[in-house]
Amino acid sequence: MSLLSPTPSSAGQSYDNPVSAAFADTFADPAVIRxxxxxxxxxxxxxPLREGEGKHHRLPIARSTDLVSWTYVGDAFGADNLPPYAAPGSLLWAPDVRYLDGRYVMYFTVTNTTSTPHEWDYSIGAATAPTPTGPWTHLSAPVVAPRPSGDSYWNTIDPAQFTDVDGRKYLYFGGFFGGLWVTELTPDGLHTVGQPAQVAIDNKFEGSYVVRRDGYYYLLASSANCCAGPTTGYSVLAGRATSPRGPFVDREGQPLLASRAGGTPVLDQNGNRWIGTGHHAQLTDLSGQDWMLYHAIDRADPFLDQPYGINERPMLLDRLDWIDGWPAVRAGAGPSERSEETPVTRGFVSLTDDLSGWRGAGWAIQDGYVRHTDKGALTARQAVGGDVRAETDLRLSGQSAGELAGQSIGQSAGLRIGGATVTVSGSGLTVTAGSARRTVALPGGATTWRNLAVTVKGRTITAEVSSSRLGDPQATVRLDSPVPLSGTFALVADGVADFDNVSVAKLAKPVTRPAPVPRTGKLVDADEFDGTDSAWQWVRQDPDARVEGGVLRWPVQGSDLVGTANTASVLLRDAPEGDYIAETKVTLDLGEDTVRNYQQAGLVAYVSDDDFARLSQVAIWNTRQVEYGRELSFAGRLSYGGNIVGPPARTTWLRLAHHVDPVSGEHEFRAGSSRDGKTWTWGGVWTFPKDTAPRIGLVAHGGAQPAVNAEFDYVRIYRSPGAASVNG
Structure with a gap:
């Protein structure tokens, strides 16, 4: 224990991504906890952490005082320390760590068990420890056992734990093959209860993470491929619900369980160094600002050691904002190469190991924390005022087993800010301000360490109690105070209570305006498919494509551009100089839920058959998605990967926003999609080298059966006065 967060090792006001560079070249699927x-x-x-190392670290651990400068402190498990049910050679992936009822619990993927002969019968394992670095003790059986699907097994991977306001614990897990699921856990968090419920469709999501905010449960998950080297299009999407079991819907009301699955973008690549941004964890700094830790790929150095081996995925850190009730990294601007702001990890009021700067009787330092055994206050000599956030870890430490179990003597502990007092007791979380008072239940009480965070904004005081500080408060009270919320700051206790990690910091000013998105200006070129336009050129002309009735009807071809065959037709026109937006409206009746791989139609930015970015609505197994794929040549091979934009409809509007980077000269194409032609969802950016001249075109291919026509209403090209690039 320590009385306060250790002094930050980095005092600067900026940092460079990746934040894992000091100890690792790759650090994928990061989890975080204070x-x-x-x-x-x-x-x-x-x-492996470093190029050339050649040895896997079994769930490596890093430590930081400031969330920016990290140091490797060891591995959770040694080379021979696998769970007893794991088959030899099993891999452990994607950890999630929580503090639950007096101990740390780590959940993780186990790729192979001894319970079946199958090589990839994924399961969710868990281990417990008294400290964040261990020693970790494996459970004797999986938390979630392998789940058979025919002669294979569902992707029972990527666990994330969540505790609700009623004290019930849940575990989210799953991946592309099988979808995302939630199961209730026993009170100790180590076993499942009842039957799991599916919360997101298969073939679109993995890497779950759930937080509760303003009465909603937000499910954030990663989409597209994590590991396609220089064409990795991984990104984070979100849905929300009023229950931890769903149903989760996106900003437009599209369910995450639908065949045309929803998902509001949270994090997308933006044209800078970083691609494949995803599999994240979230945290809140001492000022109340949220941040996201995630991995990404340097598009110029995508592999560890040699091309087409392990994807090199270092850990990045960026601010997470909430815009109109939805999360967005840097307000939608995406990953940063250099950030000019850092997390707040030290308050302007804090405790030291000699209680200097504080006054009060009956308080003593014990085992690295402050203990009080009577009724009284420990008051900071420095007053507080304005909008602030105060917090402490606290524990009610009764002297008998009966007191520990039931907290029957009415002991309490908490914080006092100005004229308001916030306390935790056996009866719950209470906020008292003058004549106003409000109490809510706190499941489980506080006989083990809990975090109490108190936010003052104007005359409103909000208090939250959580176990892990990770977006799942077990009790929340909000009160409009009739008395001033400025003046003295104190720790208060009635009975035996322990306090640690005490701080007061200025409250973060939230970012509420979204980052700019591309906007259409003057129309500079168009084909309304009235039969008069002659600007098109074919690559491998398709005689079945025809213009009639004001639309281009193009039977979806049983061919493709991806790979070396290059048999699909492409209909192209020259693009204008400078910034522009190309738009089309395409109707493609792919039905729902059935497998029609990989019928698609849409726009393409095309340099050659092996150098293109394709934006299309597409059937991917049972789902219908808007995929923004990229193919290019890298290290003597072709590489293809995709990024996911908004959900499609039977008729979908598509946009490619072109921008020339003024520094590098690269061509940046950002993808957008719409279900009604009015409300647009903007996704990721793919880039082309400076010395290329991409043309704009149409495609309709991926599979000829069942027969279906793609119907294009028009292609329009607009000047773009808005920002097509959001990199930084």
Missing amino acids: GLDGYWYSYGTSD
Whole structure:
């Protein structure tokens, strides 16, 4: 334990991504938690940390005082320390770590068990420890056992734990093959209860993470491919619900369980160095600002050691904003190469190991924290005022087993800010301000360490109690105070209570305006498919494509551009100079739920058959998605990967926004989609080298059966006065 968060090792006001560079070249699927010792800990998937190392670290652990400068502190498990049910050679992936009822619990993917002969019978394992670095003790059986599907097994991967306001614990898990699921856990968090419920469709999501905010449960998950080297299009999407079991819907009301599955973009690549941004964890700094830790790929250095081996996925950190009730990294601007702001990890009021700067009787330092055994206050000599956020870890420490179990003597502990007092007791979380008072239940009480966070904004005081500080408060009270919320700051206790990690920081000013998105200006070129336009050129002309009735009807071809065959037709026109937006409206009746791989139609930015970016609505197994794929040549091979934009409809509007980077000269194409031609969802950016001249075109291919026509109403090209690039 430590009385306060350790002094940050980096005092600057900026940092460079990736934040894992000092100890690792790759640190994928990062989890994060602040330990009771005041340090921040991150946990990565089992890969070598450095190029040339050649040895997998079994869930490596890093530590930081400031969330920016990280140090490797060891692995959760040694080379021979696998769960007893794991088959030899099993890999451990994607950890999630929580502090639950007096101990740390780590959940992780186990790729192979001894219970079946199948090589990839994924399961969710767990281990417990007294500290964030261990020693970790495996459970004797999986938390979620392998789940058979025919002669294979569902992707029972990527666990994320969540505790609700009623004290019930849940575990989210799953991946592309099988979808995302939630199951209730026993009170200790180590076993499942009842039957799991599916919360997102298969073939679109993995890497779940759930937080509760303003009465909603937000499910954030990663989409597209994590590991396609220089064409990795991984991104984070979100849905929300009023229950931890769903149903989750996106900003437009599209369910995440639908065949045309919804998902509001949270994080997308933006044309800078970083692609494949995803599999994240979330945290809140001492000022109340949310941040996201995630992995990404440097598009110029996508592999560890040699091309087409392990994807090199270092850990990045960026601000997470909430815009009109939805999360967005840097307000939608995406990953940063250099950030000019850093997390707040030290308050302007804090405790030291000699209680200097504080006054009060009956308070003593014990085992690295402050203990009080009577009724009284420990008051900071520095007053507080304005909008602030105060927090402490606290524990009610009765002297008998009966008191510990039931907290029957009415002991309490908490914080006082100005004229308001916030306390935790056996009866719940209480906020008292003058004549106003409000109490809510706190499941489980506080006989083990809990975090109490109190926010003052104007005359409104909000208090939350959580176990892990990770977006799942077990009790929340909000009160409009009739008395001033400025003046003295104190720790208060009635009975035996322990306090640690005490701080007061200025409240973060939230970012509420979204980052700019591309906007259409003057129309500079168009084909309304009235039969008069002659600007098109074919690559492998399709005689079945025809213009009639004001639309281009193009039977979807049983061919493709991806790979070396290059048999699909492409209909092209020259693009204008400078910034522009190309738009089309395409109707493609792909039905729902059935497998029609990979019928698609849409726009393409085309340099050659092996160098293009394709934006289309497409059937991917049972789903219908808007995929923004990229193919290019890298290290003597062709590489293809995709990014996911908004959900399609039977008729979908598509846009490619072109921008020339003024520094590099690269061509940046950002993808957008719409279900009604009015409300647009903007996704990721693919880039082309400076010395290329991409043309704009149409495609309709991926599979000839069942027969279906793609119907294009028009292609329009607009000047773009808005920002097509959001990189930074």
